[in-house]
Every structure is written in C-alpha cells, then in structure tokens.
Amino acid sequence: MAVGFFNPEGIFASLVGTSVGEVQTTNHSTSQQRAQAVDKYGDEKSSTLYGGQDSITETFKIYQESGTFSVANIVPGTVQDGYHVDNLTVTYTPTDYPEVSISAHKHTDLATGVSSHGTTHRKATASLTLPAGFGACGIAALVGVSDASIAVSGATYTLGITHEDATDCGGAYLASENRDAVETLNVNFVGIAGITELDGWDMTASSEDRSNTSVETSSYTFEKHNETAQAGNGGGGNNG
Numbered sequence: 001m002a003v004g005f006f007n008p009e010g011i012f013a014s015l016v017g018t019s020v021g022e023v024q025t026t027n028h029s030t031s032q033q034r035a036q037a038v039d040k041y042g043d044e045k046s047s048t049l050y051g052g053q054d055s056i057t058e059t060f061k062i063y064q065e066s067g068t069f070s071v072a073n074i075v076p077g078t079v080q081d082g083y084h085v086d087n088l089t090v091t092y093t094p095t096d097y098p099e100v101s102i103s104a105h106k107h108t109d110l111a112t113g114v115s116s117h118g119t120t121h122r123k124a125t126a127s128l129t130l131p132a133g134f135g136a137c138g139i140a141a142l143v144g145v146s147d148a149s150i151a152v153s154g155a156t157y158t159l160g161i162t163h164e165d166a167t168d169c170g171g172a173y174l175a176s177e178n179r180d181a182v183e184t185l186n187v188n189f190v191g192i193a194g195i196t197e198l199d200g201w202d203m204t205a206s207s208e209d210r211s212n213t214s215v216e217t218s219s220y221t222f223e224k225h226n227e228t229a230q231a232g233n234g235g236g237g238n239n240g
Contacts, residue, residue, distance in 0.1 A: 077123030
C-alpha cells in the first residue's frame with residue numbers, strides 16, 4: 001500500500017460546509033478497557049477486553065473573509081456515522097484565520113442489536129455568533145470592548161455537553177443521552193480591558209498584569225450553562 005499524503009478526509013466536513021471552512025487534520029485513536037482476575041499469588045489467571053471506543057478529532061480552518069459563521073450543525077450532541085460530537089472549540093489568534101476543532105467518539109463494543117449512538121440525542125445550543133475573517137479583532141465586540149487601543153491577543157470558545165453512556169450486562173454500549181450544555185469563552189488582551197461582566201455569563205477567572213519589562217496584559221474567562229435541545233425520545237432504549 002502506497003504512503004498517502006494530503007488526505008485528512010474529515011467526516012464532519014459536510015456539517016461545517018466547504019463554502020465556509022475546510023478540513024485540515026483528522027486524528028483517530030482507538031481504546032479498550034481491560035479486566036483481569038488474579039490468583040492467590042497475585043498473578044493473572046484470565047482477562048478480557050471490553051468498552052471498545054474509536055475517538056476522532058478534526059480541525060477546520062474558517063477561511064471566510066468577513067462576517068460571521070455558524071456552528072449550529074456541528075454542536076455537541078450531533079451524531080454523524082455513529083460518532084457523537086463531544087465538544088467544539090474555536091480558536092482565534094492575531095496572525096491566522098479561526099480554527100474549529102471537533103472531538104467525537106464512536107462505540108465499537110456494542111450490545112446485541114444496538115448501533116453506536118443510534119437514536120436522536122439532545123444537543124447543545126450555541127448562544128454566540130462567531131466572527132469570521134483573519135485575526136482576532138472581531139472578538140472584542142463580543143465582550144463589549146470598543147477601545148481601539150486595547151487589542152485582542154487571542155481567544156478560545158468552547159462548547160461542550162455532559163454525555164452519559166450506559167452499558168449492558170457484559171460492559172458493551174447500550175444507550176446514551178446528554179444534559180447540561182456548557183459554553184466557555186476565554187479572551188486575552190494586550191492592555192487592561194477592565195471587563196467586569198458579560199451579560200448572561202459568569203466570569204470565572206480574570207487577570208490584569210503589569211510589569212516593568214513588558215506590555216500590560218489582561219485575560220478574562222466566562223462560563224454559561226444552557227438547557228439541551230430536546231429531540232426525539234433521546235438516546236435511551238434498545239436502539240442505543
């Protein structure tokens with residue numbers, strides 16, 4: 001088999017939309033849990049593998065030059081080809097276009113008659129409209145900073161969900177469902193932005209740093225919990 005180049009083959013590309021962004025990397029990893037029984041001397045007598053899982057992380061570069069872009073189709077709770085989207089991260093830097101990272105998992109050890117995440121799950125809801133375009137300037141408006149002398153030096157937006165898996169009598173995947181969607185926004189500045197609140201969010205951390213050898217900087221982290229969107233009959237039952 002020939003060595004391949006330049007073929008990330010992202011399974012979430014259709015959800016991101018090629019008119020907005022394009023897949024950059026696709027990373028797969030597999031894992032299994034191992035149970036053992038030992039004899040009276042502490043040596044292993046028998047073992048078995050269970051709980052097989054395939055995890056995937058894909059990154060996309062949002063090359064749209066201006067305006068905003070939507071993550072509505074790739075929010076946590078979305079299921080594509082058996083993979084459940086666990087979290088979504090959007091990263092901004094002053095010297096690049098926004099990057100979207102999607103992490104998901106798929107069960108390979110399945111109860112009889114069950115497919116991985118085969119029923120409709122509750123989904124997270126993103127409350128922010130995210131800016132497109134080169135750099136991180138669009139983030140300032142999200143947190144209410146209008147002073148042109150204060151520059152965003154980087155930002156990270158994360159959307160996650162609490163995902164609960166249930167197993168059958170032999171440890172194989174049986175069913176799952178979601179609750180408690182969580183958004184986190186961290187914004188770093190060159191200069192002291194002096195942010196004290198963000199409407200509807202909790203400020204969980206802040207720092208404002210001054211030094212005699214470097215520029216002033218500040219950083220603020222916000223968190224918001226949302227109800228999950230009810231969809232279908234959830235992820236329970238024998239359909240997994």
